[in-house]
Each structure stands twice: as structure tokens, then as C-alpha cells.
Amino acid sequence: MINRVVLVGRLTKDPDLRYTPNGAAVANFTIAVNRPFTNQQGDHDADFIPVVVWRRQAENTANFVGKGSLVGVEGRIQTRSYDNNEGRRVFVTEVVADSVQFLESRNARANAPANNNFSQQPGSNTNNGYQQPASSPNRGYNDNNPFGGQDDPFADDGKPIDISDDDLPF
Template identity: 85%
Template sequence: MINRVVLVGRLTRDPELRYTPNGAAVANFTLAINRPFTNQQGDHDADFIQVVVWRRQAENTANFVGKGSLVGVEGRLQTRSYENNEGRKVFITEVVADSVQFLEPRNARANAPSTNNYSQQPPSNNNNSNSYQPSAPNKGANDPFGDDPFADDSKPIDISDDDLPF
């Protein structure tokens, strides 16, 4: 039998990290995943998938990603149930992650470039090898598009959290 799930989406909030009485780390988060088709109004609907990750991967996820981060999750689908305060049985379906991949640099959400003309530089041999250093867009005679109106002008983009769909 096969029970494998592969998802790519954005976190709707920061992961919640807790520890079991035995000291095992567990993190919970929700992924927002756009559907590939539009509804009657022309908008993309999204699915919100609950994810649970354990041990060292849970600690890494809680420490290195936050609300809006793009992540890839591989794991298995699991259902469980419990009885709530009103005595009703509540069923929960969630993904138990075996792997969480961080799909963008740690500071990409804060410094999101407005164009795809940036590339990540290979790590240097200095002490700051984990930092993301964007390369400047290639402007000049070899630029087939000429002046790009969407090129990064090094000004910050002012977007509030209320404008984000997640």
C-alpha cells in the first residue's frame, strides 16, 4: 500500500513548536496551496493543509521559516480523532512530514526582488557563506529586453500583512 504526499505551498502563520513530555520536538503549521484552476469569479481558490513535523526537522522548521515562507513537504496522510469538551468526536486529517524543504532563502520574503533577474551566488569561503547575495540584473548591449519597467530599483516594496492572501 502507498501513502505518500508531496506538497508545495506557503505557511499561513509561523510554525508552533512544542515538546512532548519525553523531550521530542513537534511543530505544527498550515500550508496554503493554490488550486491550479480558477473559480467562476476568476480567482484561484486555496486549500489549507495541516502539517505535523517531528524531532530535529521540527526545530529547524520553527527556527528557519515563518509566515509566508515557501516550503516543500513530503510525508504521509494520517487521520486521528479525539473527544472534545462537548463530548463530540472530532476527526482530524493531517500530513505527517518526513521532510520539509525550504524553497527560498531565509531573507527572501523581507527582500523580495520585483524581478527574476537575480540569482543566488555560490557560497564563498568567508565566514558569511550562508547569506544570500543577489546579483545585479544584466543591463547593457546584451540585454534583449532593453529597459525593463519591472526591474528592481532598490526601493523597498510597501506591502502590509493584510494584503497577503495567507
Template identity: 60%
Template structure:
């Protein structure tokens, strides 16, 4: 069996960091906007909005270093679950559980400008792959 998903997109809003009530494990959630590879009849590119879940230390890194509009790559698996809502209806959720998140934006320079050189995210454990075309 194989359940693997790789996505590249931008965050639609700032990530939300929470901790599980019993064990205190960090979990961050956000929505990733991923452009479709084709245009609609009006010639406009559409996007899919995909819920992402990140756990533990990586969740804390995402919450601390990502913001609305950040470009990231996500490697993970599709997960489906269901629950009973407060109104008694059964709700179904499909989401991506991230196993690896890569920060793809350039790191801002100290003087406030953007730099395409020396992308160093080593302080948060991520590297930017300069060879990826976007």
C-alpha cells in the same frame, strides 16, 4: 500500500513548536496554503489550507527558520486520527505528517537584500532546488 503526499505552498502563520509531555520530543505544527491548479468562476485562484505536523530535529529547524509566508516543499504521508473533545463530541483530524521539509525561499543576504545566488541552507540541513519552476 502507498501513502505519499508532496506539497508546495506557503505558511499561513509562524510555526508552533511544542514538546511532548512524557518524552520531550519536539513537534511543530503549521498550516500550509497550497494553490489549486485551476481558477474559480470569477477567475480567482483558490487555495487549500492543509495542517502539517513535523517531528524531532526537523521540527526544531522549522520552528527556528520558517515564518509566516515562507515557501516550502513538504514530502510526507496523510494521517487521520480522532479524539474526544472537552464537550464530549468525537473530533476527526486529517493532517500531513512531514518526513522531509525543503526550504524553497531565497536566503536573505547579510546586507538585507534578497539574493537568488548561493542559496545555502546547509546550516539547517536543507538545500534549495533551483530547477523547480514556481
């Protein structure tokens, strides 16, 4: 059986980060995902999909994205139910994320036009409002780098990297 979900959408509000009694981080947020077709008025409707993400990914999501941020979510659909304060059974369907990808830099989001149109016009020499500082070498980063090229914590500054084996994915 297969239960996999891949979504790309924008956060409707800042993620809500909480911790379980055991200290595990959990973040809840909702993303708006546009439907591929238009309604009778010619507008695209959107689905608002609740997402839950756990542990380190939850903390990173809460720290680095906010309302309006474009994210990619990969995970599975989960259904659950509980009794609310009035004693009624409430059913919840949500996506439990295995991975949340940040699809635009903070710099691009801050400099974005109000209509959220991030497409670059043909012949334009701008990259979503971001320009590489003249004093900073490019070091092979492109302008879509989520750290903006300049603030990249992984940039080669000649110092040893302080990382534990627990942080490595392999």
C-alpha cells in the same frame, strides 16, 4: 499500499513548536496550496493543509521559516480522532511530514515585493533582491542559497567541523 504526499505551499502562520513529556519536539503548521485551476471569478482558490513534523526537523522548521515562507513538504496522510471538551468526537486529517524543504532564502523573503511575485523579469540582473557582497567571494554558491551565500555555516573557513556521528544521515 501507498500513502505519500508531496506539497508546495506557503505557511499561513509561524510554526507552533512544542515538546512531548519525553522531550520529543513536534511542530504544527498549516500551508496554503494553490489549486491549479481558477474559479468563476478568475482567482485561484487554495487548500489549507495541516502539517505535523517531529524531532530535529520540527526544531529546524520552527527556527528557520515563518508566516509566508515557501516550503516543500513530503510525508504521509494520517487521520485520527479525539473527544473534545464538550464530549464530541473530532476527526482530524493531517500530513505527517518526513521532510520539510525551505524553498527560498530568508533574504529573498525579507526583500520580496508585497505581492509575493518572485519571478525574475527577462533581462533583469537581480536575484529576488539579493546581491552578493563585493567583499565576499562566491565560493560556488548560487544566489538561491538558503543561507544567502554569506552566512553559510558550511563555508570553508579553515576550521575543523564540529559534528558528531549521530548528526550524520548515513
